Amino acid sequence: MGNFHGRAGWRGKRAAVARIHPQMRLWPAGAMLLALAWPAIAQTLLPWSEEERAAIARHGPWPPPPVRDPSNRISGMPAGIVLGEYLFNDPRLSADGRMSCSTCHIEGRDWGDGRARAMGRGELDRRTQTLWNVGYGHWFGWDGAGDSLWAQSIRPILDPREMAGDAARVARLLREDPALACGYQRAYGEKPGTDDEKLLVDTAKAMAAFQATLVSPRTPFDAFHDALQAGDAATAAHYPLAAQRGLKIFIAANCSACHFGPRFTNGEFGDVGIPFSRGRARSMRGGWTGSTSSPTARSTCSAATTTIRPARRPGGPAMFSACTATSANFACSACVRRDRDRSCTTATWRRSKMW
Known part of the structure; x- marks a missing residue:
C-alpha cells in the first residue's frame, strides 16, 4: 500500500x-x-385551483372560537373548570375506588389509552375516543348516545362495565370531602344539597367544563392553510410536498364529505362502502351493525396540551379562596391502573405541588 x-x-x-x-x-x-x-426541492408549492383553495379554506382557521354549552351554566367558568379537572382525575367516583376518567383518557396518550378496545372492569366493545376538541361536538360517543358533553360524562360513571358508580356515591363524596364541597360552592354558588341526582349531574357538568378546554394545538396544515388564504406562497411552500400531494387526493376523493371543517369531521355517522344502515353503531354479540361516528382526521398525535383553562392547577387559590381554612391541607389521590395486572398506584398531590 x-x-x-x-x-x-x-x-x-x-x-x-x-x-x-x-x-x-x-x-x-x-x-x-x-x-x-x-431548499428548492424542499420548498415547492404545488398549483392549486380555485376549487381546491375553496375546499382548503373550509378546514380552518384553527382553533375555532370557544363554544359554551347553553345547558351547562358553568361552561367556560374558571371555577367550574378547576372543579371538573379535579373530579376527572378522582378515582373515588368509581365503585372500587380505582378508576377515574383519566384512567382511560390519558393526557400523555392524546386523551385516549392506545388500546384496541377500552378496558373498564373488563374489556369493552370499542376503543377509547380521544377527548381532543370534544367541546366542539354536538353528538358524543361512537353511537351518539350523548347529546351533550355533560350527559355523555355521566355514562361511564354509572356503566357497570366501566366505573360502576352511582349517584349516591358521587353525592356523598361532594358533601363529605371538605375541599370538593368547597370547590362545588365556588363553582355553583351554593353548598352541595341533598338531591343525589342533581349532584351527579352537577359533577358531570363540571367535568364537561374541563373537557371543553382540551383543544389540540396548531399543525403544519394550519400554517399552510393560513398562508394560502393570505396569498403567502413562500410560507405555504414550506408545507411538505408529500403532504400537499396527499391533500390533493383527500380533496379529489371527496374525503371531506365526512371529514370537513376545522375539526376534519362532520360529527355525524356513516359507513364508507356499506349501502345498508340500521342506524348508529351497536354491538350485538360481538358483531357490528349500523353507522359509527366519523372520527376526526385532524392530527393530534403526541400533541402538547393547548387549553383555554386558567393557568392555575386544581388545589390552588382558585379552588379554595372562597372557602374556609379547613380545606388548606387537602390532598387528592388519583389511581393509575396498569394495563395488564390492573394493579393500582396511588399518587398524592398537595396544594404546594399543584402549581
Whole structure:
C-alpha cells in the first residue's frame, strides 16, 4: 500500500480512486449542487385551483372560537373548570375506588389509552375516543348516545362495565370531602344539597367544563392553510410536498364529505362502502351493525396540551379562596391502573405541588 500521509500522499490516493472509477471525480461537485438545490426541492408549492383553495379554506382557521354549552351554566367558568379537572382525575367516583376518567383518557396518550378496545372492569366493545376538541361536538360517543358533553360524562360513571358508580356515591363524596364541597360552592354558588341526582349531574357538568378546554394545538396544515388564504406562497411552500400531494387526493376523493371543517369531521355517522344502515353503531354479540361516528382526521398525535383553562392547577387559590381554612391541607389521590395486572398506584398531590 502507498503512503497517503501529507499533500503528495493525498494526491496519489485521489488519483488511485479516480483510476478505479473516473466518475467519482464529479462526486464533490454533485454533492454541492444537491445541497444548493435542496431548499428548492424542499420548498415547492404545488398549483392549486380555485376549487381546491375553496375546499382548503373550509378546514380552518384553527382553533375555532370557544363554544359554551347553553345547558351547562358553568361552561367556560374558571371555577367550574378547576372543579371538573379535579373530579376527572378522582378515582373515588368509581365503585372500587380505582378508576377515574383519566384512567382511560390519558393526557400523555392524546386523551385516549392506545388500546384496541377500552378496558373498564373488563374489556369493552370499542376503543377509547380521544377527548381532543370534544367541546366542539354536538353528538358524543361512537353511537351518539350523548347529546351533550355533560350527559355523555355521566355514562361511564354509572356503566357497570366501566366505573360502576352511582349517584349516591358521587353525592356523598361532594358533601363529605371538605375541599370538593368547597370547590362545588365556588363553582355553583351554593353548598352541595341533598338531591343525589342533581349532584351527579352537577359533577358531570363540571367535568364537561374541563373537557371543553382540551383543544389540540396548531399543525403544519394550519400554517399552510393560513398562508394560502393570505396569498403567502413562500410560507405555504414550506408545507411538505408529500403532504400537499396527499391533500390533493383527500380533496379529489371527496374525503371531506365526512371529514370537513376545522375539526376534519362532520360529527355525524356513516359507513364508507356499506349501502345498508340500521342506524348508529351497536354491538350485538360481538358483531357490528349500523353507522359509527366519523372520527376526526385532524392530527393530534403526541400533541402538547393547548387549553383555554386558567393557568392555575386544581388545589390552588382558585379552588379554595372562597372557602374556609379547613380545606388548606387537602390532598387528592388519583389511581393509575396498569394495563395488564390492573394493579393500582396511588399518587398524592398537595396544594404546594399543584402549581
